[in-house]
Amino acid sequence: MLFTCILSSTSQLPKIQSTTRSWTLKGFNKDLALRYYAKVNANMATGKTEKITNWVAPGDKSGEFKRGQSQFRNFVRRGGEFEPEGGRYHLFVSYACPWAHRTLIVRQLKGLQDIIPYTSVHWHMQEKGWRFATEGDRDAPGEFVRGDPVEGHEGYTHIRDVYFGVDKEYQGRFTVPCLFDTKKGRIVSNESSEIIRMFYEEFDDLIEPKYRDVKLLPKEFEGEIDKANEWIYNDINNGVYKSGFATTEEAYTKAVQTLFGSLDRVEKHLEGMSGKGSYWFGEEITEVE
Numbered sequence: 193m194l195f196t197c198i199l200s201s202t203s204q205l206p207k208i209q210s211t212t213r214s215w216t217l218k219g220f221n222k223d224l225a226l227r228y229y230a231k232v233n234a235n236m237a238t239g240k241t242e243k244i245t246n247w248v249a250p251g252d253k254s255g256e257f258k259r260g261q262s263q264f265r266n267f268v269r270r271g272g273e274f275e276p277e278g279g280r281y282h283l284f285v286s287y288a289c290p291w292a293h294r295t296l297i298v299r300q301l302k303g304l305q306d307i308i309p310y311t312s313v314h315w316h317m318q319e320k321g322w323r324f325a326t327e328g329d330r331d332a333p334g335e336f337v338r339g340d341p342v343e344g345h346e347g348y349t350h351i352r353d354v355y356f357g358v359d360k361e362y363q364g365r366f367t368v369p370c371l372f373d374t375k376k377g378r379i380v381s382n383e384s385s386e387i388i389r390m391f392y393e394e395f396d397d398l399i400e401p402k403y404r405d406v407k408l409l410p411k412e413f414e415g416e417i418d419k420a421n422e423w424i425y426n427d428i429n430n431g432v433y434k435s436g437f438a439t440t441e442e443a444y445t446k447a448v449q450t451l452f453g454s455l456d457r458v459e460k461h462l463e464g465m466s467g468k469g470s471y472w473f474g475e476e477i478t479e480v481e
C-alpha cells in the first residue's frame with residue numbers, strides 16, 4: 193500500500209513485482225530513488241518556526257527515519273465528548289497518502305459516505321505542506337479535490353491552516369488524514385489507525401443495517417489482529433518510509449531487508465490460507481487487509 197504512495201509518484205522509480213514466493217525490485221536504481229526521496233523531503237517543509245521538516249533529525253547519525261507521534265488523539269464515541277452525528281465531522285485526506293486511504297476505504301466499507309464528508313488536498317505537497325486545490329488547478333482530478341469547504345475555514349489555503357486554526361502554537365507535522373469536528377471547531381484525530389476504529393462501530397446507529405454487519409475488528413480475532421498490526425505497521429507500512437527516508441546506507445539496508453522479509457512473511461501467510469478464502473483470516477475482510 194505504501195509503495196503505491198511513495199514509489200508511484202514518479203515513473204522513474206522501481207516497480208514492485210509480486211510473485212507467489214517473494215517480492216523483488218527489478219531495475220531498482222537506488223541512487224536515483226534516494227535523490228528523489230531527498231528532494232521530496234526537502235519539499236516537505238512544515239512547521240511554524242523551527243525546521244520540523246527533516247525526516248531524520250539533523251545530527252542524528254543513525255540516518256534512521258523516526259516517525260513522530262500523532263498529536264490529536266480524541267475519539268468519537270457515543271456518550272462522549274465527540275458524539276457520533278451525521279455531517280458533523282469532516283475528513284481531510286490526500287489521495288497520495290496511504291494512511292488516508294485506509295480511512296477512505298473503511299468509510300466506504302461501512303457506508304459512511306453520507307455521514308462523513310471529506311476533502312482531498314491537491315496531490316502535490318510543497319514547502320508549506322499539503323495545499324487545497326483551487327479553481328485554477330487543472331492537474332488535480334478526483335472526487336472532492338477542492339478548497340476547504342468547512343464553514344469558518346474561508347481563506348484556508350493549506351492543511352496547516354486547519355492545524356493552526358485549532359492551535360496557534362501547534363508544533364507537530366501537518367498530516368492527513370485529519371478528522372475535524374465542525375461543531376466544536378476542533379481536530380478529533382490525526383491518527384489513521386484510530387480514525388478507522390471510530391468508523392467501525394461508533395456510527396452504527398446512523399447507517400443502513402447492512403453496513404452494521406461489516407465487522408472489521410471481530411472480537412474473536414482482535415488479539416491476532418493487534419499482533420499482525422504490530423509487525424505489519426513497523427516493518428511494512430512504516431517500513432517503506434524508513435527505507436525511503438533513510439540517509440545512511442546502513443539505515444537503508446536494515447529497513448529494506450526488514451521490509452522485504454516481512455512482505456515474504458505476508459505472502460507465506462496468504463499462501464497458507466489458500467483454499468480458505470482470500471483474506472488474512474479466510475472468508476472475511478478485516479482490519480489486517
Ligand SMILES: N[C@@H](CCC(=O)N[C@@H](CS)C(=O)NCC(=O)O)C(=O)O
Nearest residue numbers: 238289291365366367368382383384
Ligand atoms: N500516523 C499518521 C501518519 C500520517 C502521515 O504521515 N501522513 C503523511 C502523508 S502519507 C503526511 O500528511 N505528511 C505530511 C508531513 O509529514 O508533513 C497516521 O497514520 O495517520
